[in-house]
Amino acid sequence: MDSNDRIEIYLPDNSKMEMEKGATVGDLALKISKGLYNHSLAGRVNGELKDLSYTLNNGDKVTIIKDDAPEAHDILLHSASHVMAQAVQDLYPEAKVTIGPAVENKFYYDFDKDPAFTEDDLEKIEARMEEIIEEDLEFERKEISRDEAIQLFKEKNEDYKVEIIQDLDQDEKLSLYQQGDFIDLCRGPHVPSTGKIKAFKLLNTAGAYWRGDSSNKMLSRIYGTAFPSKKELNKYLNFLEEAKKRDHRKIGKELDLFHIDQEVGPGLILWHPKGARILQQIKDYWIKAHIDEDYELVQSPHIGQSNLWKTSGHLDFYSEGMFNPMKIEDDAYYIKPMNCPFHIKIYNSDIRSYRDLPIKYAELGTVYRYEKSGVLHGLMRVRGFTQDDAHIICMPEQLDHEIQKLLEFTFDFLDSFGFSDIDVYISTRSEDKYVGSKEMWEEATNALKSSLDDLKIEYQIDEGEATFYGPKIDMKIRDSLNRDWQCTTIQFDFNLAERFNMEYVDSDGERKQPYMIHRAILGSLERFLGVLIEHTKGNFPVWLAPVQVAVLPISDTQIEEAQKVHKELQKHGIRSELNTTSEPVSAKIRKAETDKIPYMFIIGDREIENETVSVRKHMKGDIGTFKRSEIIDTILEEIANKNRSTKN
C-alpha cells in the first residue's frame, strides 16, 4: 500500500498508530479494541473534543473518550438534551427550541411553548425519547455557512436559533447536528448515536428567561439527567433521594428546631428551643474562639440613619437589598443590611495609633436584607439573619500576618464542625471597575495568595471577579453528600475605609489609611445551621446536640433514681432529658432514637443496685454498662473535642 494512504496517529502514551487515510476517531477506537469502541463516545484530537465520526489527519494526537471519562458525561447529557428536544418537537410541533446545555449532572432544554410544560407532560416526552433511543439514530454533523444556517432556521420558524446565529461572529464556523429529522445548531461533540444514551430521566420543569434576562420572555425549561448505565442513573437518583431526606426544612420540622410563620413573614426564622440551643452552642463557641484570637466584641444597633448609609454608599449600591426606611422624627432610618458602617464608627470614635493596630471587631450581628420572595429557601436564603461578622483593621505591614492568622483560625473553626474539605477561591481586580490604587489591590491580593501558599492550601483564582471595593477569598465547604456550600468570605474593603475616612497615626506622626478586611467564617448562622443539618442529617455531634442524653427509667419505680442521674448530668452542664412517661423502655428508646439524641442512659433495678447506667448510643445500640462518673467523663471529653475532622 502506498504510504500516502496511511496516516500516523499519536496516542496519549505517545505510541504511534498507523491508520488508513480517512480513518475516523471511531475507527481508531475500534482498531485499539472492540471493547473500547463499544464504550467510546468521542475523542480529544489535539486538545479539542471531536465526534467519533471526525476524520483524522496525519500526526493528530488523539485520546479516546470512554463513557466513564470525566468529559464524557457532559457529552452524553448534551446529546440527551437533543433527544429531548426532538421528542418535544415530535409531540408539540409548535414548541420553539432555544438552548439546551449540560449542567452538573443534568441537562435542560428551554422551549418557547404556551402553555408551558407541566410535570404531567414529562412522562409522554420520556416515552417518545425511549423510542428515539431505541431507533439508535445517528448524530450527524454538518458544517454550514452562516447564511445557510439563518435561512434554514427561518424556514423552520425557529426565531430563537436565528437570533443566536445572528449574534455569533461573522466568521464563526457553524455546525449542525441532525438525528432523524431533528436538526439543531450545535458546536458538539455528540455521542455517535441516540442508542448510546443508556439511561435517562426527566426531572422537573421550570420557568427560565430567554438569555437569563428577566425583561425577556419566560420560557419553559425541562430538566433531565442521563448516564451511561442504569446503575449510575440509579445512583444519582438515590443521591437526590438522600438529599431530600436530609432537607433541613424537613429535619428542622421533625426535630422541632425552627419554623417560618406565615403571619410573621417569609424569610424570617422562628427558632424553637431545640434549634436555639444549637445556635447558642455555636455562638458561645464562636465568642470564646474570637476572644482567644484577640477580637474585641462589639455590639451595634439594628437601625441607622439615612446619612450613615449615604456615607457608606449602601444607598447608592445596595438599596435594592435594603428594606424601605422608617421615619423617625425628621429622619429616615434603615434597618441594617450589614454591620460594617457601625464597626467603622466605633473605630473612628477615637484617634487610633499604629500601636493600637490591628483592631479586630467582632459581632454576631443580625441583619435584614430584602430578598425577592421567589428566592427564599428555608434557612439557606432568608430576609433576616445573623452574620458572624468581624472587621480587621490593620496596617499594610501587618497584612500578611493577619491574613495568615485569619486563615488558620478559619480552617480550625470550620474543622470543629466537621468541615475539613474546603475549596478556596480568590477573586482578583476587575479591569474596569475598582476603587483604590492598583498597588493596594496588588498588595492585598498578594497577601491573600502568599498566606494560602504558606499554609499549603490550594486555591483557584477567579480573575477579574472581585467586587469593585476589594479582592476577596471565598470558601466552599463540602458536606457529606459532596455538595459545596459557600460560607466563609474574606473581603478587603478599600471603599469604606476611604468613604469614612478611616485613619491611624503612624510612628512617623503621619495620618494614614488602614486596611480593612470584612470577614465572616460561617457567613450566616441560619444558613450555616441549615448546612449543618443537611451535613449531619440531624445527627448532631454531641457538643451541638440540643439534647445530649436521654435518661430512661425502665418503669415508674426507677424514676426517682433517674431523676438523680438527670440532675447529675445537668450539674456537669450536659443537656439531659428525663423521660417519665409510663411507656415501655422500648418505646422510650424509640422516641430518643427518632429524636436523634446521642446518648441514652437506661436505668433499671440492676443499675440502681450497682450505681451504674446502661448506655445506648444513637444509631449504634447498647454499648454496655458504665459507672456513672466514668460515662459522664467520656461524654464531657467528647463534647470538649467537638468533632474535628471526623466524617459523618
Add this chain to the structure above:
RNA sequence: GCCACCCUAGCUCAGCCGGUAGAGCAGCUCUCUCGUAAAGAGCAGGUCAGGAGUUCGAAUCUCCUGGGUGGCUCCA
C-alpha cells in the same frame, strides 16, 4: 418579581367524575409498670390557606390574594 406546581387536624397523608371530611402518629384521660426502635382502651381535635364567583349544593370547578416547592433572575 416571573413561570409551573402545591396548600385537607400539631405532623404525614386519604378523600373518583361537585352531595357537605377520614386514617395513622402526636396530644389528653384511664388501665398496664414493662430491660434496648411503637402496650391497650377511650376522648378531643378541621370555616378543607384566605376571599369572591359558578351551582340547589364546592375540600372538589373558576378567579383573586397569601404562603410554600422547583427553577429563572438577583446576590456588597
